[in-house]
Amino acid sequence: MAAGTGSGRTISSTFAPVRNYLLAPSWLVIGIFLLVPVLLMLVYSFLTKEFRGGVIWEFSLAAYDQFLFDRGLFGDDPPKIEWAYITIFARSIVQATGATILCLLIGFPTAYYIATRPTKTRAVWLFLVTIPYWVNLLIRTVSMKFLIRDNGPLNDALMGIGLFDSPLQLINTNTAVQLGLFYSYLPFMVLPIYAALERYNFAFSEAASDLYAPKWTILRWILIPVVKPGIIAGCILVFVPSLGAFLAPDLLGGAKTFMIGSLIEEQFKGNAGNWPFGAAASMILLSMVLVVLMFYARAQARDQV
């Protein structure tokens, strides 16, 4: 530190002449692994499909047309709105929203509990929250499948205590997908909220209580507004991957629980694939995510004023 401040120059002014060179590796990685693939998808979505996967380099709006409109079997009927894919999208949004709310309802109290433990035991609790994530998502989703199937431990237990006479139908339902998404992404809710709560000054709560505020009022008007950035970050981190998830709907759901992630996955895997259509669906998904993020950025900017 002494060397840096001694000459009266800041780090950024010291490195100004070579900054672009120093940033080059990061730009390279972001470019190759982020920008190029997204642009490639954008281009593919406007190309013509090859029968067994792949694309023909010929401009076409067929993919978007197929997504939005139904032109009948031979393509010469007047165009009607195609509801099948829009329904899948709507279902994805509902499922992702549901998973986000569920994660928030369970994640916030969990994070609050951890943040109010003594410093030493917090690390243990955080470790416990993250332990399942050392196991592959596929394995975890399959284990969830075993847990909730008709003659699985959950149903055995429910029937064992006499709550139900016949097994509760969970597998292949929207509820199962919901549970799977919740289980997959809960830590993404807990960790940012925990980080915000850890920085929260509990003297604010004491001050509010000293100024005659009852417990729930403190939660509503002091604690939640102060840790709101953490809550929003957690919601985004759960909502975005839930929206595009395909493992949980594939493994835990059935035909009626088909989600956008699975639709895209199908277009790229196997021989029946339709790459431009998959790319178009991805672009639509991406633009929806961007809309959500824009609302977040707007809210952030408003809070800064």
Added chain:
Amino acid sequence: MTAPAVALKNVRKDFGTFTALRDVSFDIADNEFFTLLGPSGCGKTTLLRMIAGFEETTAGAIFLYGDEIENLPPDKRPVNTVFQNYALFPHMNVADNIGFGLRMLRWSDADIAARVKQMVAMVKLDSFAHRMPSQLSGGQQQRVALARAMAPKPKVLLLDEPLSALDLKLRQEMRAELKELQRDTGITFIFVTHDQEEALSMSDRIAVMSAGEVQQIGTPSEIYEFPANRFVADFIGETNLLAATVQSVDEHRIDCVLAGGETITALANQPAAPGQTGYISIRPEQLTLTGSKPSGDSLPGTLDGAVYLGTDTQYTVTLAGDLRLTVRMQNSQTGAVPLQHGGPVHVSIADHAARFLVD
């Protein structure tokens, strides 16, 4: 009102196996500026937090104007707190912070607006009502915290080291302002600090605390001039503490022998008997140094050092028996006295300045 503002009866607080407060009992009068003074860890903040309701009592009772309150939650106690680091709500502007308590008390919007206006004027922040706390300086935040705590017209205002985060100059200004505010509003202030100068300059009475116990309660001058024990003498201001043995007793006046064999006459803090050991406490400013032996009683010694402090000079003197004394004299009075390092000097003690503190 005859009941004291706050009455503590045998209050005790344990944190696990650690006892933060043991058997504390005293009364704080209505309209009093009362200070809890002590080093960190003495239990003063714990005691304040128990009055506010943030800590439960392990044993004992707390009364507020005669009503027992130790089982009430903080939001049901008509006392308000100024927190050490202010704890201003970061997402609310100055006016909303100050009005928060009133909103919770369900005042009408018009009444809240009028009271908030009055409070920002009181703390001279009229033009800052719509600023966020992060846009204020430390001193301004401190004023907002004060206004917020005083807005609901509490019966007792609790202040937890409110000046400790301010720089020296601002701190000295705020001392005068706080004292004035207390006098004008007539609210009972309970002020926690570890800064004895702060305590002496503002308080009507001070409770000096150490190790979870009240060592002495009294006015600033009582505590400074008649410390109840060695801890108080040492903690409040500077003092010379010399081990001594009682030789003879004449009511409160005691003749004691120091380690070097000299005899000093002192006032005792409690009845003492010949042969008893304890400490003589003498404030540095009660001692005078001369090069030649003065006419009255004096102690011979050697001058070890002098530190110039502007208005005063502080001398270090070694007496027989290797006893060290600190002497503080005003420079306007010492100018003519030639004092040599390592040279012989004579120390004389002002009348009635020595205190004998039973161990």
